[in-house]
Amino acid sequence: MYATSNLRLSTLFPSYCSFLPFFLRENTHTHTHTHTHTHREREREREFLEMESSFQDGKEEVIQAWYMDDSEEDQRLPHHREPKEYVPLEKLKELGVISWRLNGGDHETDEDLKKIREARGYTYTDICEVCPEKLSNYEAKIKSFFEEHLHTDEEIRYCLEGSGYFDVRDSDERWIRVAVKKGGMIVLPAGIYHRFTLDSSNYIKALRLFVGEPVWTPYNRPHDELPARKEYIEAFVKKEEVGSNAVKAH
Structure with missing residues (x-):
């Protein structure tokens, strides 16, 4: 066991x-x-x-995932395939992406959030609002967020207001769009290639969490030589490939 x-x-x-x-x-x-x-x-x-x-009841109401189409239209659109192809949240967990649903209330007094922080060692928090009125250099930053990149540490976001899209790649390099709304908390593992964009609401207010002093450095693809990327490949991509091959063999 x-x-x-x-x-x-x-x-x-x-x-x-x-x-x-x-x-x-x-x-x-x-x-x-x-x-x-x-x-x-x-x-x-x-x-x-x-x-x-814990924190799973009703999670699909605030976190959904689906495979993206190849359209180059506005990045804020849902970009569903036709027909729509949703991705179970268990599939995301196999890629190292974990998530919870919290109450979306006062994060400073949220006991469930406190439990997660203590269990995972998240000692630092701050709040980031992404919208034209609140974020300086908005256009440049939105563009940088949507560049495919990785971090050498986890990316942890708890959506307090609004909504947005986190895009991650599966083991076959296909984009999966993860839509997160108020109450959704998501953790992207170190070393995963990903990107972020607002949806058509043009607003998200998120609690950012970190272990120790925050390091927000993005490494735009390709940075396959980084230890964090190699560790991610070993832990999740190769494991996913082995599982897929086993299914095909049967």
Whole structure:
């Protein structure tokens, strides 16, 4: 059980990684000495597993995903294929993209958000409003947001107001558009190529979160030599390719 969920849990909860040795080892010589600690860590694991399934009710109402068409029309349009081809949120998780639905209320007093921050080690937050009236150098920044790029750390956004599109690539290089509305929280893993744009509402207010001091540096594609990109490929792209090949073989 623990071995098969190792990658999934460490992706969902980075701080959980430090506890994995307690769950993975079997050592009869240390059972007495570690019994109390092991019990405590198993309780911690149970809490993390519960959190993984928490904040899911009604998530599709604030987060949806679909494969994009190849049109070069206005980037703010939905760009559905014909017929529409939606992507299950479980598919996004296989690509390392995780999400939750929160209440979209006061983020400073939100207990659910607090639990996520503590579990994932998010110590820094700020608020970013993206719209022509609030964002300086609006046109230049919108253009830069929509350039395909990656970061060497996670990109975490909690939508407080408005809406927007996060585009990510699957293992076959196809664009998936992820629409996020008020109450939706999304985490893009380090090393994933992605881009962002507003939708036709032209407004989003989002809480940005970070582990430690924020580093917002974008690395426009191609930057395949970066360690973060190589680690992402190993953790998600190759895994996805193996799974797809296994399905085709059957």
